[in-house]
Amino acid sequence: MNTVEDNDTAATSLVARVRNILLQPSVEWDKIALEATTAKEVFSRYVLILAAIPALAGLIGSQVFGVNAFLFSVKPPLWQSALTAVLVYGVSLVSVWVLSLVINALTPTFQGEKNPAQAYKVAAYSNTPGWLVGIFSLIPHLGVLGLLGLYGIYLLYRGLPRLMKSPVEKSTTFTLAVVVVGIVINLVLFALIAPVMGLVGGAGANIAANAPSEVTINGKTVDVTGLEAAARKMEDAAEKMQNAEAVKVVDPNVLEGLMPAMVAGAARGEVTTSANSAGQYSGSSAEAQYLIEDGNLNVKVTDIGAMGAMAALGTAMNVNSSRKVGESYEKITTENGRLVSESYDADTKHGKYSVLVAERILIEAEGDNVEMATLKSAVDAVGVTRAEKLIE
Incomplete structure (x- = not known):
């Protein structure tokens, strides 16, 4: 009986720590x-558990949905998925320990106090968002949401001065140093296991000597000079996430009113609306269908409520990502402070284009046998400005 109670207490403590480090990081x-x-203790009660999330999600996702190989999926043998999961899990555990050594070693440089235990806590807890977004590995096509893991940089920014007792004014450069060294560490670790995983061709990074303000990993570029701006935005984001119940989402019937009557000469067809909630977080959406000659097009507008605050880090740090094979491509850009995502398969003419407005209203257009220009015109027809006014 005591064992059950102890397990329940440990589980409750773990959930509380995850929730608090994400929603009220400064206090936590x-x-x-x-x-x-x-x-x-941090390793056994926290790291061992959370680090398993991306490994297990990747294992399940690869078997159910396949591995995303550009614009199509391939289902690998179970043994290969299992081996990859084990290796990813192992690397994740080792990387936290190595990162803690780096943090402790760099601390005197930034006028802090060395403390191995505190350094390990910083490395472990700042990894929380990265482990949690690993759940998106269950559905490879949602991998873009893994960018939310960048929130860990903000947690690092907040944790270093508090646990390593370094001056607050040194936080930006201290964080940048840890991030860059951490990237190199992970590249080395994954390079060691890449031959086993068959990923040698996919692994790579470029830390430009003449532009240390940007870090690029496998096509994703992050402007780390935006760290201070990101920190300010993430303070607001964390507060909004914490007070999610106070965020009133737009009525789905209002979102329905944004649906254009015509797109590329096609009249609006069936329109569906929905409103839902999970715990204290709410969302609403409206979706319309359009038949364009031999193709079809869906336009959707979603208010993701308080969850949209998480996008603040991506826009503040000017995240960019791209992949291209022939005329087919996928990319994420930051344009005018908005995250823009687009993908297009030139062979099947299947494409998707979306814009996140005011870090909260997501406008999407997806279709088959349509051109990218048509998808963009559909989003334009919804009206970015009109969407922004809904939450002013």
Whole structure:
């Protein structure tokens, strides 16, 4: 009986820590700084559990949906997926330990106080968003949402001065140094296991010597000079996430009113609306169908409510990503402070184009046998400006 109670208490403690480090990081870091927990305890009670999320999600996702090989999916043998999951899990555990060594070693350079246990806590807890977004590996086509893992950079920014006792004014350069070294560490670790995973051709990074303000990994570019701006935006984001119940989403009937009557000469067809909630988080959406000659097009507008606050880091750090094979491509850009995502398969003429407006209203157009220009015109017809006014 006591064992059951202890397990329940541990589970509750884990959930509370995850929730608090994400929603009220400054307060939680202050609490962590005073805790007497050892690195071994953090490893066994926190890291071992959360680091398993992306590994398990990737294993299940690869078997159910296949592995995303550009614009199509391939289902690998079960043994290969299982081996990859084990290796990814192992690398994740090792990388936290190595990163903690780096943090501790760099601390005197930034006028802080060395402390191995505190350094491990910083490395472990700042990895929380990256592990949680690993759940998107269940559905490879949602992998773009993994960008939300960048929130870990903000947690690192907040945690370093509190646990390593470095001056706040050194936080930006301290964080940048840890991020860059951390990237190199992960590249080395994955390079060691790449021959086994068959990923040698896919692994790579470029930390430009003449432009240390940008870091590029496998096509994703992050402008780290936006860290301070990102920190300010993420403080607002964390507050909004914490007070999610106070965020009133747009009525789905209002979103329906944004649907254009015509797109590329095709009249609007069936329109569906919905409103839902999960815990304290709510969302609403409206979707319309259009038949364009031999093709079809769906236009959807979604208010993702308080969850949209998480996009603040992506826009503040000017995230960009791209892949191209022939005339087919996928890319994410930051345009006028908005995250824009588009993908197009030139062979099947299947494409998708979306714009995240005001870090909350997502306007999407997806269709078959249509040109990208048509998808973009559909989003334009909804009206970015009109969408922004809904939440002013």
